[in-house]
Amino acid sequence: MAGTFDFKAAALAAAFAFLTSQVHAAETQSARADEGQVARGKYLVSIAGCNDCHTPGGMFGNPDMKRYLGGSDVGFSIPTQGVFVGANLTPDADTGLGKWTADQVVTALRKGKRPDGSEISGVMPWASYAHLTDDDAYAIAAFLRSLPPVANKITSYKSADTVPIAVSTVLPPDAYNALPAALK
Ligand code: HEC
Structure with missing residues (x-):
């Protein structure tokens, strides 16, 4: 009947509007939580030294921020184990x-x-990162996933390989003393 207030429809519409607003509130809250998580990860990555070993130029004090965390251009030698990048x-x-x-x-x-079960070299200080709390470890993962992707294939080497990149190594005193002046 025209002009009659349809109570049932109005109640349904009100209930629907309420539910939708709750869903939106939950979505906004989780978006904010994600933003907070990524910001926390960014902060942790900035103080944990990841940049030094994972950004080209990082070991030379001149990181290429366009390839931030896109893989290093320096290998770390562990005698008999290899050169890890x-x-x-x-x-x-x-x-x-x-x-x-x-x-x-x-x-x-x-x-x-x-993920394939292989071990990551101890050059990567995971023994220290073993103490990260769940919140902090997942914040780092969230930040890494938020980065712009950089296509850069990284390879590590066996000790006997001829390497195409600079290598950081720990030398016994005699070996250091025998280096040409330009390398000291
Ligand atoms: C002292 C240098 C160093 C620091 C600092 C460092 N890493 Fe590494 N990381 C390495 C090296 C070298 C490897 C490769 C090891 C290998 O090939 O076995 C590696 C490997 C990894 C891997 C395995 C990736 C793969 O594809 O196998 C992850 C993930 C990683 N690092 C994350 C981080 C994060 C996140 C930080 C900071 C919280 C960090 N690393 C700090 C040197 C470092």
Whole structure:
């Protein structure tokens, strides 16, 4: 009947509007939580030295911020074990961590294990990162996933390999003393 207030429809509409607003509030809250998590991860990465070992130029005090965390251009030699190069931590699917879940990044950070079960060299200070809390470890993973992907394939080397990049190594005194002046 025209002009009659349809109580049932109005009640349904009100209930629907209320539910929608609750869903929106929850979404905004979780977006804010994500932003906070990424900001926390950014802060932790900035103080944990990841940049030094994972950004080209980082070991020379001149990191290339366009390839931030896109993989190092310096290898670390561990005698008899090999020359290990800081991996590409950006979400590039082929050369970075793009296919890793947050859990897998956290396991690498705290346990030194890759998704395929292989061990990450102790050059990567995961034994220290083993003490990260869940909140902090997942914040780092969230920040890494928020980075622009950088395509940069990183390879580590065997001790006997001829390496195409600079190498950081610990030398016994005699070996250091015998170096040409330009390398001291
Ligand atoms: C002292 C240098 C150094 C620092 C500091 C460092 N890393 Fe590494 N990281 C490495 C090296 C070298 C490797 C490669 C090790 C290997 O090949 O076994 C590596 C490997 C990794 C890997 C495994 C990636 C892969 O594809 O295998 C992850 C993840 C990682 N680092 C994350 C981080 C994060 C996040 C930080 C900061 C919280 C950090 N690293 C700080 C040197 C470092």
